[in-house]
Amino acid sequence: MSDQSPAATAAAPTREPPSVIDVFVTFLIIGATSFGGGVVAYLRSALVSKKQWLSDVEFLELMSISNTLPGLNATNMSILAGDRMRGAVGSVAAMLGMCLPGFVFMTVSGILYGHHGDRTLVTAMLKGVAAAAVGLIGATWYQIGKKTVSGFYDAFFILAAVLGINYFKLGVPVTLLAVGAVAIYAYRPHTPRADHAKEEFHQWISSLR
Amino acid sequence: MDQLPALAKVFSYLSLLTIGGGMAAFPELKTLVVAVHHWLTDAQLIHIYSVGQMAPGPNMMMVAAVGVGVAGIPGAFVATLAFFVPTGLLTFGVGRLWNRLANWPWRTSIQKGLAPVAIGLAVAGTLTLAHGAITNWITIAIGVVIFAATLRTKINPALLILGGAVVGGIALR
Numbered sequence: 185m186s187d188q189s190p191a192a193t194a195a196a197p198t199r200e201p202p203s204v205i206d207v208f209v210t211f212l213i214i215g216a217t218s219f220g221g222g223v224v225a226y227l228r229s230a231l232v233s234k235k236q237w238l239s240d241v242e243f244l245e246l247m248s249i250s251n252t253l254p255g256l257n258a259t260n261m262s263i264l265a266g267d268r269m270r271g272a273v274g275s276v277a278a279m280l281g282m283c284l285p286g287f288v289f290m291t292v293s294g295i296l297y298g299h300h301g302d303r304t305l306v307t308a309m310l311k312g313v314a315a316a317a318v319g320l321i322g323a324t325w326y327q328i329g330k331k332t333v334s335g336f337y338d339a340f341f342i343l344a345a346v347l348g349i350n351y352f353k354l355g356v357p358v359t360l361l362a363v364g365a366v367a368i369y370a371y372r373p374h375t376p377r378a379d380h381a382k383e384e385f386h387q388w389i390s391s392l393r
Numbered sequence: 394m395d396q397l398p399a400l401a402k403v404f405s406y407l408s409l410l411t412i413g414g415g416m417a418a419f420p421e422l423k424t425l426v427v428a429v430h431h432w433l434t435d436a437q438l439i440h441i442y443s444v445g446q447m448a449p450g451p452n453m454m455m456v457a458a459v460g461v462g463v464a465g466i467p468g469a470f471v472a473t474l475a476f477f478v479p480t481g482l483l484t485f486g487v488g489r490l491w492n493r494l495a496n497w498p499w500r501t502s503i504q505k506g507l508a509p510v511a512i513g514l515a516v517a518g519t520l521t522l523a524h525g526a527i528t529n530w531i532t533i534a535i536g537v538v539i540f541a542a543t544l545r546t547k548i549n550p551a552l553l554i555l556g557g558a559v560v561g562g563i564a565l566r
Contacts, residue, residue, distance in 0.1 A: 215450035219551040223451065249488055251511075252504050254409050255480030258451040263481050264488045275485055283477065286450035287457050291469045293444050294458030301440065305562055310440040312535055312561015314526035316554045317443035318519065319539030321416060325515045326544065338509035345513025349420050350520050356410045356421040360514065364412075368506035373498035381505040 202237060204270050204277050210235065211262055211281030223258035223282075227265070237269055258282060337377070341367045396464045397471050399430060404456055404475035411480070413511025415453035419518035432463045439525045447554045451477075531564045 202210075210230060218226040224247070231238045238246070246268075250260035259279060266278030300306050333339065341363055348359035371378045403425050410418040419442070426432050433441070441462075445455030453476065460472025487494070494500055527536055539553050 217449060219447070219449055219549055245491075246488075248504060249491055250484070251413065252500075252507060253480070253484050253487055254411050255477075255484055256411060256415055256451045256453055259477055259481060260484045263484045267485060267488055272485070275481075279477070279481060282450055283454065283473070286448040286454035287469070287473055289448040290445060290454040290457040291461050291466070293448070294441065294461035294469065297437075297441060297444070297458065298462055301437065304566055307440075308565040309558040309562040310443065311526070311528075311532065311565045312557040312559070313447070313554055314439045314443040314522075314557075315532035315535035315561070316539045316557025317446045318523045318526050319536040319541075319557075320446060320543050320550050320553060321515075321519050321522070322536070323540045323543035325416070325512060325519060326540075328515075329512050332508050333512065341506075341509035342513035342516065345510050346517045346520065349514070349517035355424070356418060356514065359517075360410065360412060360417075360510065363513065364507060364510045367510050368499075368502050371502040371505040373502055378502055378505070382501045 201269050202235070204273055207266055207270055207274050208277040208281045211266070211278040212284060213281075215282040216285035218258075224261065227258070227261050231265055238265060242268070337367075337370055341370075396430075396432075397467060400460055400463055400468055400471045401475040403430065404460075404472045405479045408476045408480045411453070412507060412514060414515060415451075416518035416522075417511060417514035418453075420521045423521060426459060432459065435525055439522065442522065443526065443554070447551050449551075531560075535560055 214223065214226050214230055228243055232240055232243050246261060246264040247257075249264060250257045253260060259282060262278040262282040263275045266274035266276070268274075270277065301310070329342075333342065344363045344366075345359055348354045348363060349356060354362070371381060407418045407422055407425070410421055422442075423435070423438060426438055427435050438459075441455050441458045445458065446452060448454045454473070456472045456476045457469040460468035460470070462468070464471070523536070527533055535557050539557060542548060542553055543550065
């Protein structure tokens with residue numbers, strides 16, 4: 185993982201906070217070079233390994249906040265990391281840097297699509313792109329699922345969410361609230377399952393030190 | 394231009410549903426953009442969403458392309474700001490409160506409970522996308538090959554998608 189010695193990454197480094205420009209440029213580079221939903225890996229390599237602005241433990245802590253809240257991991261992580269380094273201004277700088285390249289790319293794509301999207305060759309290519317995107321997204325979630333899903337309950341909640349949307353057509357908000365509430369209740373504090381989950385989490389954190 | 398408030402409303406609402414990632418919101422995105430507002434056809438939405446997978450950075454910048462189609466450059470700005478600012482403020486606030494929340498017992502419960510739900514929503518979104526994108530044996534083959542290549546190789550995902558475009562351009566005309 186990190187090529188730093190464990191002690192160097194675990195101790196919150198005493199560091200000069202980077203300048204706002206430095207924050208913006210670093211996130212701009214990540215925003216321009218990360219592809220296919222793998223932004224988190226790029227962020228870790230830049231912020232923890234190369235720049236050492238965050239320790240591994242801090243990075244995981246920010247990840248766990250990002251995962252619990254709505255919003256994309258890429259932008260949530262930019263906001264949280266930017267705030268740690270330069271306060272509110274740092275958050276804005278990190279977020280702008282992260283979003284700017286993709287924004288320009290997609291705005292130009294949208295304009296081109298409006299002009300040329302109905303040409304036969306373009307439509308054929310876009311059908312290929314869509315099929316490829318299904319394969320890519322499917323594979324990404326397969327990998328995430330393999331790492332995080334454990335046991336009958338998790339499998340049940342996944343199935344319930346899929347059936348709620350694709351079979352019963354309940355819509356995303358209703359499914360999210362209903363299945364989410366039951367799932368959180370199943371992991372409510374002071375149950376064996378929650379205690380076990382907490383233990384696992386702490387083991388995971390300490391394995392990184 | 395008169396569509397700008399509607400764009401702001403739709404995309405700020407959708408952003409609240411992106412638990413675990415943008416894919417969770419896809420079924421609702423489809424309902425609002427195609428069936429309710431008629432901004433795009435089903436096929437157009439699938440095209441734009443898929444091209445969005447080639448864009449660098451956060452994988453939902455496709456909202457800018459929807460915005461530009463509805464109301465030009467101002468539309469791109471409104472859709473993007475609506476999608477990223479409200480959840481951004483929430484994240485910023487919770488990030489600041491985090492030290493106080495760290496020992497809140499329900500925190501682990503929320504985190505552990507939402508993890509499988511987020512995966513379920515993403516699978517549901519992927520199935521919704523697949524329903525429109527996987528239409529014949531050529532698209533099945535493209536999907537399966539890219540799935541395997543993503544798991545087994547380290548090829549840049551943007552290149553894999555470009556490969557899909559090339560095969561599509563040749564085989565799907």
